[in-house]
Amino acid sequence: MSKLIYIYMFILLVFFATCKKDPAIYVENIYNPTPYKLTYPTGVLPPNIPAENPLTVEGVELGRRLFYDKKLSGDNTMSCASCHGQAFAFTDNNNQFSKGITNEFGKRNAMPIFNLAWEKTFFWDGGAPNLESQIVGPLTSPIEMHSSFADVVEKLKADPIYPKMFKKAFGKDTITSAYIMRAIAQFERSIVSFNSLFDRTYKTQKQREYALQNPITRLDSGFLVFALDSSPSRPNLRPGHCWHCHGLSPSTALFTDLSFHNNGLEDVYVDSGRMRITYNEIDRGFFKTPTLRNLAYTAPYMHDGRFKNIEEVIEHYSSGVHYLNNKDGITRNDFSRPLKLNARDKENLKIFLLSLSDSSLLYEEKYKSPF
Ligand code: HEC
Ligand code: HEC
Structure with missing residues (x-):
């Protein structure tokens, strides 16, 4: 009988020992993004980066993918980059006004996207107090990308790559509108131009x-x-x-x-x-x-x-x-x-x-x- 107890105790011991954190799994579960270093010339004042959304390599990389992804529009034909192209310093192809997915035109000229980490308000009238909230405008506007965050979140969840990228960037197993906004804002803040x-x-x-x-x-x-x-x-x-x-x-x-x-x-x-x-x-x-x-x-x-x-x-x-x-x-x-x-x-x-x-x-x- 006592022998059996010893055997049980031994089995339990082995069980707990193996239950101890496996170092590989342990590391993967920890949210440990790499800080992204924004480079700018000496003499330039430090940028306004909100404490709740610091730049990380993983966040910027995710934001870049979202910025260029047509899945963000209602009919999968348009991305942020459609109106903010790199060849035009992130403006809209020398167009006076921009055309949305329904071929309707807006009434203002698309603004460039660089050095925005230093800016305080966004849009020509300053209607958006930060880059995170700015994204709601184009994404949901019926004359721009005509989409909704609920639809975009569903599309991204079904994608083979995004869930892993969100996890790496924000440490959570969920994809939310707040993370989408944060990631795109991080990518936008990473775009700097001081080499003229x-x-x-x-x-x-x-x-x-x-x-x-x-x-x-x-x-x-x-x-x-x-x-x-x-x-x-x-x-x-x-x-x-x-x-x-x-x-x-x-x-x-x-x-x-x-x-x-x-x-x-x-x-x-x-x-x-x-x-x-x-x-x-x-x-x-x-x-x-x-x-x-x-x-x-x-x-x-x-x-x-x-x-x-x-x-x-x-x-x-x-x-x-x-x-x-x-x-x-x-x-x-x-x-x-x-x-x-x-x-x-x-x-x-x-x-x-x-x-x-x-x-x-x-x-x-x-x-x-x-x-
Ligand atoms: C009173 C403030 C003020 C002064 C002074 C001023 N600007 Fe401007 N500038 C603005 C504002 C505001 C706009 C945007 C106006 C708008 O779109 O309605 C602008 C727009 C511009 C633009 C267009 C940029 C773009 O991306 O569309 C250029 C170029 C420009 N200004 C150059 C100049 C030059 C050169 C001078 C001096 C001769 C000058 N500005 C003086 C306030 C000023
Ligand atoms: C259909 C064309 C179009 C699309 C698509 C579009 N934008 Fe824009 N963007 C504009 C126009 C036009 C403005 C100026 C609007 C205004 O001031 O009312 C603007 C302004 C901005 C600004 C403000 C810059 C500043 O200096 O204040 C940012 C940031 C921006 N867009 C980011 C984005 C992002 C991120 C996306 C994708 C989620 C996006 N845009 C999709 C046309 C577009």
């Missing part, structure tokens, strides 16, 4: 200041038009006042002040812009200041894509600004007389604007479609 001729020419703040004080090249002179307010000491130089809204150090890196302005496109705006969100009459015609980076790839310009090329934009600021009904103090003060740039100023300003384009963004492997 301008960045390579003026590497430090000192070099920028020096160029503005001693303009020699046409690029220096164009930069000066951008950065100048008024200069009694240089009566033959026309100020462009651009920096007020498009940023100067330390935010020069982004070429936007991350705020909303009325740049005087019209006396009465058809699209009320920021007012659509704030309901405040003062915000009529205010739009998010767009970055000036990568303009070479993102034509046409402005919220409604009204200007086909950079010359038309410059002409607007030189002679076309509507300022009388304009509630934006900066525009009223700076453009209350037309800038009247001369031909050489305009040409230099164009050289400067184009110098902000970074062709490496268009070819970067990390941002390409995984399909």
